Amino acid sequence: MASLGQIIFWSIISIIIILAGAIALIIGFGISAFSMLVVNVDNNASSESLRCEAPRWFPQPTVVWSSQVDQGANFSQASNTSFELNSENVTMKVVSMLYNVTVNNTYSCVIENNIAKATGDIEVTDSEIKRRSHLELLDSKASLCVSPFFVISWVLLPLFPYLMLK
DSSP states (O other): OOOOOHHHHHHHHHHEEEHHHHHHHHHOOOBBBOOOOOEOOTTTTSSSSEEEEEEEEEEEEEEEESTTTTTTTOOOOOOEEEHHHHHHHSEEEEEEEEEEESSSSEEEEEEOSSSEEEEEEEEEEESSSSEEEEEEOOGGGGGGOOOHHHHHHHGGGHHHHHHHHH
């Protein structure tokens, strides 16, 4: 039979191992945020322009505009992107404007960091506006999938002191 001292010792060792695992998870996953974007025609501008907006991103992403008609064109001179820190002072709101857009064209806004990539397409014609958006996870660490070995070891860990003292 195990003494009270041995039970306390192995219980403390188990708690230390659990805390070390929790810290490793936090460090491994890190802090990250990403959100779906929305692309709209900006009615406030003096010329035809598009507005690409996403409420939460971290770390700071890059924003790139492209066009189906003007493939390979560099829109950096015709666009303006801002990053506003949100109230929690961690994530940022991303707003990008594309100026002087032409009718009968499809434009794409891509917001991307090392964790995720959000793409929004907007087709502007004389009679209608069509939108499509999607979000893609780039880093597998950001997914919530955990290996079965990891789960089993964490479930069995509390039994470690009992098994060692038998």
